[in-house]
Amino acid sequence: MLISTVSVFYNATQIVKRTFFMCVFFTVVACSDAVNTPENTSVEITEAQQPLLSLSELLAADDVRQGLANASITKDIIALETWQTRLLSAADEVYLVPSERKLISGKQGLMFLEFQGMKINYQEAFDKAFFNFEDVNEVFVTYPAFESLHEKGRDLVRKRDQLILQTKVTLEERGYTGDTLAEAKNQWQAAMSQHNSSQHNSSQHNQ
Secondary structure, three states: OOOHHHHHHHHHHHHHHHHHHHHHHHHHHHHHHHOOOHHHHHHHHHHHOOOOOOHHHHHOOHHHHHHHHHHHHOOOHHHHHHHHHHHHHHHHHOOOOHHHHHHOOHHHHHHHHHHHHHHHHHHHHHHHHHHOOOOHHHHHHHOHHHHHHHHHHHHHHHHHHHHHHHHHHHHHHOOOOOOHHHHHHHHHHHHHHHHHHHHHHHHHHHO
């Protein structure tokens, strides 16, 4: 449930797809010099217009995520319109499929982008409460639009607490003399922080 994982996927996929597109482009150019027929011209156009990225990959970029999150939480329509313009321009550059481009176009597109920003804010708020052992129900109250995700969040909390309880029992069996529950929570947070750091470093390496 780490947001940074999305950035890793986005960067890796972007590199692979751009490399693939370049290979296709140079292959088509080479073939066109040898055989120049109407059929081959049609193939060139079809190959060249294959989408380089999906909409989910465009939205996964760090600057896009931050921009939509900020615009959503402040209800900044002008900022949302700016991001819509940028994304539509990017959509044309990567040959985004028409059905996905339609999702971010017009007034419905602005509502879609605002919703994406709200979703990012919800996830960040949940992650913070989850990591710090705060009441996630307060997050659910703040973001009722994501009710479909609330039960999944509660399930994550249950699994986290079960793991911490198991660690607590293990500490007691090993003769730990301090507050076993507090220590179990500290160990869980340390493991989560290490995992987050590893994911962040991997993301930076792939950029």
